[in-house]
Amino acid sequence: MSPAETAALHRLEERERTLRRGAALVRENDAATELFILKRGMMMSFVILDDGSRQILRFLFPGDMIALSAIAYPRAPESVAALSDSVVCAFERPLLARIAADQPRLFAAVVALDQMERVALTDRLAGLGRTSAKARVASVLLEVRNRLRRLDPALGDSFVPGLTQEEIGDATGLTAVHVNRMLRQLEEERLIARESGRVTFLDEARLARAANHVDRLSGLDLSWLPAPTAG
Amino acid sequence: MSPAETAALHRLEERERTLRRGAALVRENDAATELFILKRGMMMSFVILDDGSRQILRFLFPGDMIALSAIAYPRAPESVAALSDSVVCAFERPLLARIAADQPRLFAAVVALDQMERVALTDRLAGLGRTSAKARVASVLLEVRNRLRRLDPALGDSFVPGLTQEEIGDATGLTAVHVNRMLRQLEEERLIARESGRVTFLDEARLARAANHVDRLSGLDLSWLPAPTAG
DNA sequence: CGTTCTGTTGATCGAACTCAACTAGTGTGG
DNA sequence: CCACACTAGTTGAGTTCGATCAACAGAACG
Structure with a gap:
């Protein structure tokens, strides 16, 4: 990365804001003039439907870009909370x-990251449409663990998801009650173990199969991007 | 739009390819070196799960960009067929x-279009997770009509979706049998009428309510984009 | 030290699936 | 030109997965 690109990235990170668990960062239909990068913690984006039910669209981890849809929409299409x-x-x-104009390569990288998220979204869509409740719950566990591991490569098979069963339900389109039963079932089948909020994968291969999990980690390919611009 | 931008757009449209109904354009895991713009007709992107079931991710209409994920991924994450x-x-x-480097404003517009599609994807996700079968079927009908109308503003309440009930099912996460029953139910409730593949909206307001439909047409906002570059 | 949040468990209900059979339209090859 | 196959749609009967309703236990918390 060129010095100018590094400088541009740093300019994005000048203004910090702190949020407590549960606090809202963006509300649906807010005027969308600001964008965010998650620095620390875990957040979610979601929508509330007419009947009051909530669908979690995405879990957000450090490094993720928030509210990129502000590029196209004057108002936020989804809420974001901690x-x-x-x-x-x-x-x-x-x-x-300004980055789009001055640092095309950097901007293209942002777009590429957004594409990765789009692909994750389609994977979730396919899961919601076509897989069982057990598969969806297993899938959330795998996704969270994998994201956490990207931040801490030393993370093993044991982790604390930091999600309530209701939140897992809102992400998977299930009720909290049924999420509970599915977790119990995964436990009975010796795929996972649980103790006070901590989850341990006992047989990750079998769990991944149960989740219909597709691994997209196969490295990105950004080689086609334009050469760095001078200074 | 500046002359240079127009010229750049035309360069994207030099090589045409014709496809018959049912023909595949991209297969999942194909090497992704090409991108496409749909010129005429209707296509879909989808994935096939391990158990053989299909989830349609998106219906494609003229003007839509196809396989933009090639920006980030060396292999196609989803299939595309006519x-x-x-x-x-x-x-x-x-x-x-080259467009990203030379025409930042044009590239930003591409990114904005992609964001619109991303938002449509999240609306679909919320529908799959949290709405009834009837709502999802109604939603597909509304979506297709609205897209067709964008191409032909004269299109009224009557149109030919050009989808089989199985395709509607694969888009909504339902079986073809159940799609049939939901269409029949919409018909009995006098929300739509059907005759040999043609669908007519009898009460669009009520249909939209049944579909939990969110209208995102409220104009885009691209005013913040950088000024056009010279020539 | 009550109140609220989260998790757990049982009983019952209902939406959507599965399986199966049948019809109508559309080719299409002999 | 017809017989056959194939696709798309329709309908009924029975089953199942996940929702709903309800009750309770423990932890967190002000």
Whole structure:
């Protein structure tokens, strides 16, 4: 990465904001002039339907870009709230425009990251449409563990998801009661173990199979991007 | 739009390819070096799960960009096939890179379009997770009509979806049998009428309510984009 | 030290699936 | 030109998965 690109990235991270668990960062239909990068903690984006039910669209981890849809929409299409105490960096829309103009390679990388998220979204869509409740719950566990491990490569088979069963339900389109039964079933089948909020994968291969899990980790390919611009 | 931008757009549309109904354009895991713009016809992107079931991720209409995920992934994460006889324009990845570098404003517009599609995807996700079978079927009908109307503003309440009930089922996570029953129910409730493949909306307001439909048409906001570059 | 949140468990209900049979339209090859 | 096959749609009967309702236990918390 060139010095100019590094500088541009740092400019995005000047203004920090702290959020407590449960706090809202963006509300649906808010005017969308700000974008964010999650610095620390875990957040979620979601929508509330007419009948009051909630669908969690995405879990957010440090490094994730929040509210990129502000590129196209004047109002936020989804809400964002903190699942744990979190820190975000806020920046204004025009700053991104300047990057698009001055640092095309950097902007293309942002777009590429967004594509990865889009693919994750389609995987989730396929899961919701076509897999069993047990598979969806297993899938959330795998996703969270994998994201956490990207932050701490030393993380093994044991971790604390930091999600309530209701939150897992809202992500998978299930009720909290049924999530509970599915977790219990995964436990009975010796795929996972649980103790006070901590989950341990006992047989990850079998769990991945039960979840219909597709591994997309096979490295990105950004080689086709334009060469770095000078200075 | 500046002349240079127009020229760049035309360069994307030099190579045309024709597809018959049912023909595959991209297969999951294909090497992804090409991108496409749909010129005429209707297509779909989908994935096939381990158990053989299909989840349709997105219906594609003229003007839509196909396989933008090639920006990030070396292999296609989803398949694309023609729902009717179609024409696409193919171009190579590096051509998009050149646009990113030389026409930042144009590239940002591409990104904005992609965001719109991302939002549509999240709306679909919420529908799959949290709405009834009837709502999902109604939602597909509304979506297809609205997209068709964007191409032909004269289109009224009567149209030919050009989808089989099985395809509607694969888009909504339902079986073809149940889609049939839901269509019949919408008919009995006098929300729609059907005759030999043609669908007529009898009470669009009530249909939209039944579908939990969110209208995102409220204009885009691209005003913050950088100024056009010279020539 | 009550109140609230989260998790657990049982009983019952209902939406959507599965399986099966049948019809109508559309080719299509002999 | 017809017989056969194939696709798409329709309908009924029975089953199942996950929702709903309800009750309670423990932890967290002000």
